[in-house]
Amino acid sequence: MKRAIFPIFQDRARRSPDAPFLHLEDGTTLSYRAAFDRTGQIANLFLARGVKPGDRIAIQAEKGVDTLLTYLASLRIGAVYLPLNTAYTAAEIRFFLGDARPALFLHRAEDEAEMAALCAELGVPERLTLGADGRGTLADGADAQPAPADAHDAHPDDLAAILYTSGTTGRSKGAMLTHGNLASNAATLADYWRFTASDVLLHALPIFHTHGLFVATNTTIVAGSAIRLLPRFDAGKVLQALPGVTVMMGVPTFYTRLLSEPAFTHALVAHVRLFVSGSAPLSAETHKAFQVRTGHAILERYGMTETNMNTSNPYDGDRVPGSVGFPLPGIELQITDPETGAELPQGSVGMIEVRGPNVFKGYWELPEKTREELRQSGFFITGDLGMVDARGYVSIVGRARDLIICGGYNVYPAEVETLLDAIPGVAESAVIGLPHPDMGEGVVAVVQAKDPALSEGRIVAALAGQLARFKQPRRILFLPELPRNTMGKIQKKELRERFARLFLEEHA
Ligand code: MCA
Ligand code: AMP
Numbered sequence: 001m002k003r004a005i006f007p008i009f010q011d012r013a014r015r016s017p018d019a020p021f022l023h024l025e026d027g028t029t030l031s032y033r034a035a036f037d038r039t040g041q042i043a044n045l046f047l048a049r050g051v052k053p054g055d056r057i058a059i060q061a062e063k064g065v066d067t068l069l070t071y072l073a074s075l076r077i078g079a080v081y082l083p084l085n086t087a088y089t090a091a092e093i094r095f096f097l098g099d100a101r102p103a104l105f106l107h108r109a110e111d112e113a114e115m116a117a118l119c120a121e122l123g124v125p126e127r128l129t130l131g132a133d134g135r136g137t138l139a140d141g142a143d144a145q146p147a148p149a150d151a152h153d154a155h156p157d158d159l160a161a162i163l164y165t166s167g168t169t170g171r172s173k174g175a176m177l178t179h180g181n182l183a184s185n186a187a188t189l190a191d192y193w194r195f196t197a198s199d200v201l202l203h204a205l206p207i208f209h210t211h212g213l214f215v216a217t218n219t220t221i222v223a224g225s226a227i228r229l230l231p232r233f234d235a236g237k238v239l240q241a242l243p244g245v246t247v248m249m250g251v252p253t254f255y256t257r258l259l260s261e262p263a264f265t266h267a268l269v270a271h272v273r274l275f276v277s278g279s280a281p282l283s284a285e286t287h288k289a290f291q292v293r294t295g296h297a298i299l300e301r302y303g304m305t306e307t308n309m310n311t312s313n314p315y316d317g318d319r320v321p322g323s324v325g326f327p328l329p330g331i332e333l334q335i336t337d338p339e340t341g342a343e344l345p346q347g348s349v350g351m352i353e354v355r356g357p358n359v360f361k362g363y364w365e366l367p368e369k370t371r372e373e374l375r376q377s378g379f380f381i382t383g384d385l386g387m388v389d390a391r392g393y394v395s396i397v398g399r400a401r402d403l404i405i406c407g408g409y410n411v412y413p414a415e416v417e418t419l420l421d422a423i424p425g426v427a428e429s430a431v432i433g434l435p436h437p438d439m440g441e442g443v444v445a446v447v448q449a450k451d452p453a454l455s456e457g458r459i460v461a462a463l464a465g466q467l468a469r470f471k472q473p474r475r476i477l478f479l480p481e482l483p484r485n486t487m488g489k490i491q492k493k494e495l496r497e498r499f500a501r502l503f504l505e506e507h508a
Pocket of ligand 1: 204205206209253254279280305308409439
């Protein structure tokens, strides 16, 4: 078995050059050979800009063909790919560039002035631009390069990517993923989900996260399947594309939004063989409604940035609503006591820990954090609470860390609270996730003010330039006093219960 994604992609391009890799919105198709050649041009451009194996290539750009191919080009030259959410503000980008010290930053053409200044200040040596229309110095530079390019012979333990994931302290941590992590998980998923060269995957996910970048893309490459690439999730465009695909992957919001479309029918998806959901809990209610409407049981799986995919419901057999299925082949899962770390008997609720070739190498330049979460035995402490039933199905029943998942994006309350508490007039704040009919959870800030004139508008304005839109609270509630326990700790549970129906009533 190949131990890295790029050599597999290269093999595909050699053995089935004309096989479709990307079906695009304008009706054109890029074959494996054409995509491979483009990665050669981009790789040559990166090399010409001085990028060496192990160097980081950071990217914040809209989804598109060249955006996706920069990932493969980065693997090709042994660089470390560092994709960043397109919603991040310059203030957030500053942290990532300073922390990861990339050799090259690829950013949106329209951010030229701001990013040029930031890179000059932080000493990022090289920049390229990539606009939403695909134009910019990346395309111009790559067009001028030859397609033949060498491929760096990556060792499975070499870094392939760093994906930042926020922490409960509010400080983002770069999860270091190796070529071996990516290749092993993709091979397992392609097999488990029965991907073949005749599959076409509907791809409406962003490509700066594990789900859209690795689960969707790597699995496709390993099986030699094709991707129907959409720039983002747009229900109308997804409905149009569905008759031409065989598999769809999405976060639960994709599926609840499709169910609210009358045109989403059994007949429309007659050709689809598999719907996969993950990144956030899929409610049993959505699972059942989907089955009634389409005849399909959505296959729910569970993963993390640090581990790729850990568990999956079976391809054949019961796909149990509310469960994330079985540990994937080659991956061990244990439930432990969150306090002592001792393994608990089957049926108990405790900390989910996982071990296998999928588990990352550690956090970028944070050896202590790595030691706290990655045991010497190789088990990674996920921070998710769960249980395994008598048949071996895993369920996630809660989270040990304070985390909100909104439309599949993670928001760490600590990060938002730190900014809120720094606003003049705020005494203290608590950021909580409340049930939201579209996004699963919605972000809400509960603020205790020390200045009676403090308004919602002033808070919103103070956060605007600092935080990505998806992390900003959708509602700001004021309380004269935040509820506390005898130790003085804010009781978020009480707040969540008190305001539980806030978004549900708005959308009723
Ligand atoms: C957009 N907005 C959001 C979100 N997305 N706010 C909160 N949470 C979000 N997820 C903001 C927009 O900036 C906009 O702000 C407003 O919400 C309304 O946007 P709307 O048009 O409704 O949203 P959208 O553009 O349609 O996006 C919703 C979405 C998108 C399609 C659900 O967020 C999405 O594609 N999510 C997928 C995330 C994902 O791939 N996660 C995988 C992580 P305003 O109008 O007010 O300016 S990987 C992972 O978790 C692990 C490893 C795993 O297991 O997969
Ligand atoms: P991330 O930090 O983006 O890697 O998010 C990973 C987290 O998403 C996990 O630790 C879980 O809390 C959550 N998650 C992923 N898939 C599922 C799922 N199918 N059900 C419930 N939670 C999930």
